[in-house]
Amino acid sequence: MFSRAEYDRRIALARDAIASSGADLLLADSGELLAWLTGYTVSETMYRAAFLPRDGEGWFCLRALDEAPCREQSWITDVVGFADTEEAQAAVAASILGHGFGKARIGFDTNSYCMSSATFMRLQALLPDATFVPMQGVGDSLRWLKSREEIAVLAQASQIADKAMAEIARQVTPGMTTRDAAAIASGVFLREGADTGEVGPVVKAAGSHEFLHGVFKTEAIGEGDTLHVELIPRVANYGARLMRPIVVGRPPDELAVTAERLVALQDLQIAAMKPGARACDVDAIMRQGALNAGLRPVYENVTAYTLGLYTRTPRTSDFSGVFLPTSDWSLEQNMVFHLYATAQGLGFSETVVVGSNGGIRLTKSPRAIL
Structure with missing residues (x-):
């Protein structure tokens, strides 16, 4: 429904927010922010997230069953799928480590309904060298002004x-x-x-x-x-x-x-x-x-x-x-x-x-x- 130029506009806005917060990487997990930023969204049957670095290419980590529709609907080409037998939070953390952000400052929306206290504590445990940077309400504020x-x-x-x-x-x-x-x-x-x-x-x-x-x-x-x-x-x-x-x-x-x-x-x-x-x-x-x-x-x-x-x-x-x-x-x-x-x-x-x-x-x- 939207042009690549529209997604480039959204990416630029998100990167401005990342820079303002002092983070290196944005973790997007709410349904609305995923749809707005990547073009693809899916319900949280199992935890999933997309990532946008301040510099560099973004990626998506989600169930392997959702890989194909994600590739079809999103501008993101780096899609990491995990089997249902895997722990979702562990797979997401592994994707962060695999992309070289294990020691990064990771921005996340503290208002996100997908970032439960259990998920947050688990990600902290799996990424002990990372710093989590609160970006309260970013999933909403990025979307306030419509194109x-x-x-x-x-x-x-x-x-x-x-x-x-x-x-x-x-x-x-x-x-x-x-x-x-x-x-x-x-x-x-x-x-x-x-x-x-x-x-x-x-x-x-x-x-x-x-x-x-x-x-x-x-x-x-x-x-x-x-x-x-x-x-x-x-x-x-x-x-x-x-x-x-x-x-x-x-x-x-x-x-x-x-x-x-x-x-x-x-x-x-x-x-x-x-x-x-x-x-x-x-x-x-x-x-x-x-x-x-x-x-x-x-x-x-x-x-x-x-x-x-x-x-x-x-x-x-x-x-x-x-x-x-x-x-x-x-x-x-x-x-x-x-x-x-x-x-x-x-x-x-x-x-x-x-x-x-x-x-x-x-x-x-x-x-x-x-």
Whole structure:
């Protein structure tokens, strides 16, 4: 999906981070960093890692069963495979020794969900002459600013979300179930080129905002019901996100008014998403606006979070950059966020990239109850 020039850009960014940390070698083991840096990622059935020296060629160490797809999808040609009968950490350590880095300063992301305390202690024991250099959050921070190629893929995923949302709104009728609605979206995903048919939450909305993380189950849809639909299609592991309320029948006037007020506040947020804007100030537009308008009694959740590359990870959302009252950091051009607002049984969200003059919506669905 990406050019060699794009990977050269990523390699240069990673090497800058390595140099800044004082390390000689970067150990990459989280699914997202592997995909971003090498073009290939695989779940951690057994420990595996890729390595990028500050100078010299990178290499990959993983199960022999995964060698062929790694060679096919990655720019890395030096792929070291180990048998399932071997200890994975020992094989990874042996590859470091074999490449002459047994006494090196090895940079690693202390936030990586693959670097368990057991794995870290085992690698230390196997590499007694190496020095491990913490590079906290490097797997996320390297990916915060998106390239033109990455934004193009996110735009493709956004188009799939828009098509799927429109199809649910067109087809859903009383007597169908939430599972039927999800199946409509899943079919669109697969036909339009998404990585999988995984849809996201499709639930009957109720209350204020509690439905947001509702458990998917088979519920009958009746006249007047509001469906909360969140779509999360991925293309080349890059995920767009889109939320809309879909009412079966004509939306009540009071819901339509609430929707207009939520969307108006969110539009102000999007317009404020310029380079240099503080995340907490952009957050306050929605948070304080919704509270002041009486749309919610409390507003405790984030109003946006980082969006981009997702793989098989323990986390379903990337909260390395979020909009909260405490988020005292500045937006930069080409950051991408999932911006969302919920109140009174309604939820609206967009995939938004920070542009030079404000946020740009990659998702284009109508900004109203469907």
